[in-house]
Amino acid sequence: MSFRWLKRYMPRSLYGRAIAILLLPVITLMLVVSIVFVQRHFEGVTKQMTRTASREVQVVLDAGLPASEIGDSRLARTLRISVEALPLDALPSGDSRRWYDFTGNYVISEFNRLLPMLQALDLPDDQVVHLYFAMEDTGLRMTFDRRRVSASNPHQLLVYMFFFAALMTVIAYFYLRNQLRPITRLAYAAEAFGRGRHVEYWPSGSTEVRAAGAAFMAMRARIERQIEQRTLMLSGVSHDLRTPITRLKLALSMLEGEDTKAMEQDVADMERLINEFLDFARGAQETTPEPTDPQALVARIVEEFQRVGKAVALGHCEGQGEVMLRPGGVRRAVENLIGNAVRYGTRAEVSVLMTDRALRIRIEDDGPGIPQAQREQALKPFARLDEARNQNLGTGVGLGLAIAMDIARAHGGTLRLGESERLGGLQVDLVIGR
Template sequence: MNFQMNFRWLKRYVPRGLYSRAALILILPVVTLQLVVSVVFIQRHFEGVTRQMTRATAREVQLLIDRLPGPDAVLPPDLIALAQGLEIDVSRVAAADIPASSLKRWYDLTGAIVDASLRENLSDTRRVALPDDYNVHVYVSTAAGLIDFHFDRRRVSASQPHQLFVNMVFFGVLMTVIAFFYLRNQLRPIKRLAEAAEAFGKGRSVPYRPSGALEVRAAGSAFLDMRARIDRQIEQRTLLLSGVSHDLRTPLTRLKLGLSLLDSDDATDMLHDVDDMQRMLDGFLSFTRGAGDVAPEDTDPCDLVERIIRDSQRAEIPVTLGDATGCDQGRVMLRPLAIRRAVTNLIDNAVHYGNRAEVSILLTEKSLRIRIEDDGPGIPADRRGDAVKPFTRLDSARNQNRASGVGLGLAIAADIARAHGGSLRLGESEKLGGLQADIVIRR
């Protein structure tokens, strides 16, 4: 637990996608390994080797220095012969001709060690020049004056240590690229499964066939089984409810007809009851019709909501349009009929439990929010979860004298929001004081 707490900040810097995470898992060890190997190898190996080679060469130079004549004498032939045998060029130089500072290229990894080792072993070294890959000049003050000892660079350090780097980077990149392609093939089935699951959550069945690694395939098969079972259940529920509702309609209509022929107060009350029953059946039917049966289409949400409000106003329902923000943000994939049913249900509730309703729209780049507010009593926070369950009616005391509903209005609205990949959120209206119902849909 503590461990998790401490590393939570890291989450912000870690990529979120499966693909980039997998790439990170792949690259991080490779890069770390390469760095560690090169640092250890260059430090321990190249430095040690360079130091030993330089010391050996310095001893040879020292051998020559010990045999140098006085300041003005010419260099004796046996010394020249010895120097040739050792493959070292010996020549006098003027103080003005030596470079002003030690010469070394920045990428010369072992140069600094050559320089330091030479100075350490030849106490009177004035300058060390390493102009290229092939030449070393050591300028030493000796009994014979300032002498330039010139020899091959390959005598003091292993040649071209950066070749190791080049090889490592090249093969590192090559292997990473190959691994990338393998990785992508492995991750594609997971992505496809996620897409199929997401589409199903929104009420669409996209074709899907399990593929990929064993575990992914197992998850895919499990998903297919689950999808089939849910589809079957929805189908059964729809059949059952619509069958019952439909079959009850005919006798109810007959009953109504019979009652309307009778002429008594009791008959009028019973006629009301029959009307109520018919309304409930209509509720069942619209619930079973569900939301996921038609394909979503490209819709202008502001236009849709405005039309719903206008239609309600024509039916003399006290509803107004509030703020409509972001209507220039384009269109959204919606099922217009379903959205109309959801919004109408919420408006019905608002004017049923309150006196008036106000609808507002907020469209942003990421989401669409349709908000319905009213001035009624609202729903206490701890009852909101119950209110959206099918066939649940709250607090029957407070709406005793109103026509009774079935308890499906909020359930249908929530179902429709979910079928669009969104949700129905209930809250308290700041503006009107009653219930605030938001249909929030991700774009």
């Protein structure tokens, strides 16, 4: 039997599931105890007390006294039963009790079973019981204390049970919260590191949680060392590569002739390709996250493209506020995406959507787009989709989308490719969680 349908009703958070695990057995135990208590106490005890009271009533009826003398008899006074004579037409026609009087149902059934001559039984409240009998020429109403057929304060056990169950649940919750807090701290630190932020963390809690926390800190330290070493290496490589290129450009500028223009173009292409390789290797790690207004950042990028004559428009922007971003990395990703859009299309449009949970920067163009079957391949480094994106229009090396994807992942986000409904070309969504 499958219980997958229960998943939609289960809590998502660790605290919610822990509380469910804590409360489920407690509630189940309370229900079982309540059912057993009702069956054994309400039913068993009430029936036993009703049998005793019915025997006393039967003794009074079997005394052989006239109906007018039963109430004044010594036997009735000793058994504390009040007897009153009534006209036959004043007797009720059926039993009555309050709808929520659970023990009253057992009292009525037992009296009717043990006293065949009983005409009617009335349980008006928790104080008295009225029994009605039809004699030969008159009727009788016997009245006695309700406590003789029902236990007094039968709800006390249930009250105590619910009170102490709630008390122990609260105590267990505070203890459980102290055990879960180190796990939530570890999850928060891991999520922040996945988004490129460094959060202070130290292992605490149980042995297993401490071991996981120590492993996370060691992993984070190794990754940070690798990032630092890569940054230093890239700085050296950038300097070593740019120096001979600068010398070549300087030497070519001193030469004359038609051949030098082609050589200068080759050197410019070489410099651009090296910059793309370095951007891909550098990713988004050269800056630290800081509060950034994404709408203002995107607006400045669009203005820069418009200033150089590119057909780029700023579309609908929704939501306000700041997001923890690496401005340099996000700028590089958006510039690469807009550059691809205007290279393979005639115009591009950029929009920004901010919600409580995510930031989405969308770039749309009117170019040929990318078929759905090739979109996953397009996000890989050095991918060249000649048929889809008409690569002969540019001299790229297939790193634009890969750089944007790497930057999105460094922010804990992703890059989604689709088809633009507005412009008919490619639609790229840079999605970053908040």
